Amino acid sequence: MKVIIAEENSDAEQLIPPATPDNSGIGVNYVDAYIKPFNTETTDGLQISCKRKGLKITLSIGDKTGEAIMRRIDHGPDVRRILREALKSAAVEAGANLTVEEGAICLEL
Numbered sequence: 001m002k003v004i005i006a007e008e009n010s011d012a013e014q015l016i017p018p019a020t021p022d023n024s025g026i027g028v029n030y031v032d033a034y035i036k037p038f039n040t041e042t043t044d045g046l047q048i049s050c051k052r053k054g055l056k057i058t059l060s061i062g063d064k065t066g067e068a069i070m071r072r073i074d075h076g077p078d079v080r081r082i083l084r085e086a087l088k089s090a091a092v093e094a095g096a097n098l099t100v101e102e103g104a105i106c107l108e109l
Helices: 010-015 028-038 079-093
Strands: 002-007 047-053 056-061 064-069 097-101 104-108
Touching: 002 028, 010 028, 028 047, 028 056, 028 079, 056 079, 064 079, 079 097
Parallel strands: none
Antiparallel strands: 002 104, 047 056, 056 064, 097 104
């Protein structure tokens, strides 16, 4: 089952360094703005939430939780790719696949 959880946050693009420097190397301001729309509930009543603490992303889908570390050395220096790879890893750990299609963020459960 494929569920669209949010539209990509185009306003978050303005927070990518060097436009908004944050000295983190991974664009934490961008990450926080990008994952904010993930905190939602699907039409089926499935609760989805995502949060960042330091370099760790935690994605909860219902009662399942997945965690991943944003790795600049492995996936950098593009902060978009660093975040996307961390979100994909967290989704897999939570039992889903995360994709971005035509500006929509989808979970395949």
